[in-house]
Amino acid sequence: MTRGDRRTLFRLELLRVARSPGAVLALALVVAAGAFAVWGGAQRTRQMTDALRVAEATHAVQFERVLGRYPGTTEAGETLYYLAFPAGTPPTAWSGLFQGQRDINPWNHRVRLLALEGQLYDAETGNPAALAAGPLDLGFVLIVLLPLVVILLTYDVRSGEEEMGTWSLVLAQAHSAREALAAKAGARALLIGLATGLLLLLGMTVAGAPPDRSAVSVIVVVALYVTVWFVGSLSVALRFRSSTTNAMILAGAWTVAVAAGPAVLNLVSAVRHPMPEALELTVLQREGYHASWDRPVGETMEQFYVDYPHLSEYDVPAEGFSWAWYYAMNHRGDQLARESANLYAERLRARESWARRWSVLLPSVATQLALDRVAGTDVSGHLRHVQAVRDYHERLKAHFHPLVFTNTTIEDTDWTEVPRFQPKTGVATSLLALGFPLVTLLGWLLLATGSLWLAIGSARPAHDVRDRRTEPPSRPVRHRARRGEWPWTP
């Protein structure tokens, strides 16, 4: 067989797939869903950018109002009770496409100089019903919907022809069954590759993602994932089974991969890692602060100096109210909650690394975790934001505490020097930084390829193909006709 023949065969096959209404509809639907997801992602990103601007504007208005309301001789400490400083981590180019947990975890804080632990954990204002349904982002389209198209295009690649009785026709055009199947697989791979490429290109263009190492990571991960499905699904389709059986096997595999499997893993994770620290730190923080009101000033100040020894040089009245004492009491709340807050973050990290380890079972989960890592929308991304807020709170304290401890007035305070929030947006994620999920995908690709190789190896010669149309039940029906019944079963 010449190259030209092969090309003709390939073109013929492409034409046949392109003329099948089911395949075209499925491809069109997945591209449409992808386009909607990309548009929705762009809208969410815009909303987040707007929210950052709103937070800045709100702060500016509040600043003017609070400082304007008090005479210039008021202590700065009093106005700082009200002032809230914006601390929002801007969305990355990818976060609209792979939304991860960004719609659930707060990312735009307003930090006051008060106890921090009480300010970190308030929920975002999203609709719980929509959150429970899950986001329709590009990740969902690529991870959940695209494999369905792969299955639809491949499940009857051989059995379909056999059942239609056209297998011998196909063989007549090709040298061997292998040639014919290669043309079929190639045509389908091209279409799936085109759809995947189109979705990624659309996503990257609309989201404005730069072609850096992150982009390479995304492209490689998605390509690996889709290839795992394509090769795996081919390896099922090439064995001698009926189309119906193939469809059932692949639908079952898909259900396990994108619904039942992740749900089981998640449940196991929830059982293994309970989170009492979340409520504990809330309770401790509040008690720590409020109990200080009923204790001697000196006691609270002693505890405060443990963390800020350089402030002990200032005098704080031992009786009665002072703003220095007030902020020290607030710090006392954070101090008491510190251990459980650290434990809480540790538990979150433990959950994430557990999920990354066990995603070895499910390429879908591995892909999701890898893409969320690139987009900075995973648990690590959230913890980075929280750490940035903690750092910012410390910088605010370092800036304002000396002013508060010296009873500086509003007019004597240089308000232009106030530190600004510095988000930890992270750098582009290289392939190596993806870690375990990438290994998982490579492993699954190896597995799928092996299975395909076995499937091709076990292929019987073409003339041995049985007609599968009238496949009988695997066992004789245990149904005895009695008198007066219709024994229509053979």
Place this chain on the structure above:
Amino acid sequence: MMNRASRVIQVAKHEIALVRARRLPFWTAVTLGLVLGIAMVGGLTVQTAEAGIRDRYQSVVDRAWNEQPDRHPHRVAHYGFLAFRDRSPLAAFDPGVESYAGTSVFLEAHRQNLPNFGEARHATSMLRFGELSPALIFGVLVPLMILIVGHGTVSGERERGTLRLALAQGVGNGEFLAGKALGLAAVFGIVALPLLAVSLIVTAIVVDPGPFGQMWPRVLTLTGLYALYLASWVLVTVWVSNHAARSHGALGALLAYWVLTCIGLPRAVPALAGALHPSPTRAEYEAGIDGELSLMGDSHDPDDPFSGALRQEYLDRYGASSVEDLPVNWGGVVSAEGEALTTRVFVDAADRLSGVHRDQDRWATLAAFLSPYMALRGLSMRVAATDPSGMERFRADAEDFRFDMVQRLNHLHTTEILYEDDRAQRVEAEEWQRFPTFAARPPPLSQASFGEPLFGLALLFALGWPIVALRWAARGVARP
């Protein structure tokens, strides 16, 4: 001569025998039992652990409140109260939006805090594939099993030529279809319904109902809902199988319908609704509140201009010349008045936000007519008390509790604390024990079920149209 009913039963028995011959009931039951086992053990463990944690900290908070020393009432108003949302006992069966709604909310003077934490906050994005629960299993996985087992129920007979035989022996077209549906329903009635009932009954027995009453009516209602839903899948499967020329085509059509109604629409519709009615982000929400509050001044500051009119009113009422001469504490009066005003702003903002959410959810209600799963989910969450309205109710209850608590403290401030040297005074510790503790009032079953009649109608529609379609198919000439 056999009558119509016995002919239907005959076909049904034959269908059961066919399915049994392929050993399908066995494998269906094994798979279902296994997944359900994992879901039940996991769900109940999480449920008891989570309920235990919340109980523990609620009692810690209650005790801390009661054991407060002598304090100034306004101090206590800032000390505030932490309210924990009770997890619905049936969340082990259908978690609904439970994991996505806040768990605790801090209630204090002058401020409205949003509920925080929740299982979703502690999870990785693996959670977004869906939560394993009996509700997911019976709502999504069992329909898949039904269509896999049943897709060839009529088309297979046609392919094997046995349909011709049956019709030739005097079975009517309608009798044949009815028998097939009955047989398939019987298979799943025997395999799935007992597991459904067991999972619900075990949940109801194991889990402490807490303030959620009517457990057994809820269990019964849920059993009925899921039975109806699965029946609609049996009917659709038989109809498609009858309609399709080949089993292969029937399977394809049914799988497409399943993917669309159980996976696609439940995610696409809220996404679309969210794009049409965007929720404000927290920053926008809080900026709105800030803006409105800035118009009313500061209740911490008794000399604030807004209190001028109020001051005159009080001076006139008591015939006093200055606030120092009033028989009540002017600071407390201003606090109470300020709290009433700010609370109105908070409640309005929260209502506006939930209004946006309700606008979004309305799309889901309409889409339930396209997706029986969305209809079932809407109803199931409501009966299990894990739907968004339950979470809204917690927020509203907590807000009411906050307002009453703060105003009671402001009343103490007004009557028990003298205006002069206000801050140095205290109210005795016994007073705090007289305050009520927070008790959630979960919505009753009646409100849950009839609150949104469209879901019920959609489920009936899901059951009704295949019946009509099958009757229509039975009328036509048989296609052997």
